[in-house]
Amino acid sequence: SQKIEQNSEALNIQEGKTATLTCNYTNYSPAYLQWYRQDPGRGPVFLLLIRENEKEKRKERLKVTFDTTLKQSLFHITASQPADSATYLCALDLQAGTALIFGKGTTLSVSS
């Protein structure tokens, strides 16, 4: 069966550390993988997109990797801050412009 899993529901880290979130999938062949941030009571907000032929993508303190052999994406936040506390969703994009398939999310808490 097709599945997309984010390895943990919750992740707690200290300010200044690097947070690493994992997204695994089975029986899909995504063209793209996207990461979104969702704050309580609000809609998801796009963060980064990585294509199947890209290994890594960076944006400021964010880094995403995509390993199509392992069927896994890692999402890193370096020098984490309490303001980074939120739920992070990974999403598979099987074909450009079609609907996304979302994981259930990982809630990150950064303590000062």
Added chain:
Amino acid sequence: NAGVTQTPKFQVLKTGQSMTLQCAQDMNHNSMYWYRQDPGMGLRLIYYSASEGTTDKGEVPNGYNVSRLNKREFSLRLESAAPSQTSVYFCASSEVGDLVGTQYFGPGTRLTVL
């Protein structure tokens, strides 16, 4: 630009009542989507519209109907609400381009069915 707007923000219905959730976007996007989000289930696609005049079922379409009124507006209708439809509903839009398939979400409608 307002982005994606949804009305109402909150709604309480009794079992069997009907209602329509409204969604509009001002980004000239072709594609629009309706999701529901439940604790422990994540975001699940109800219906989507790849372009004006077309609609397709998603993962959980039962109990819902949609209308793509024009390029800007995409509504979701519950004909006979059930407690299982208590959820947070998100509308989203996207356009194929440099950020292929990136979706822009509205603020959500929190629906409770008693």
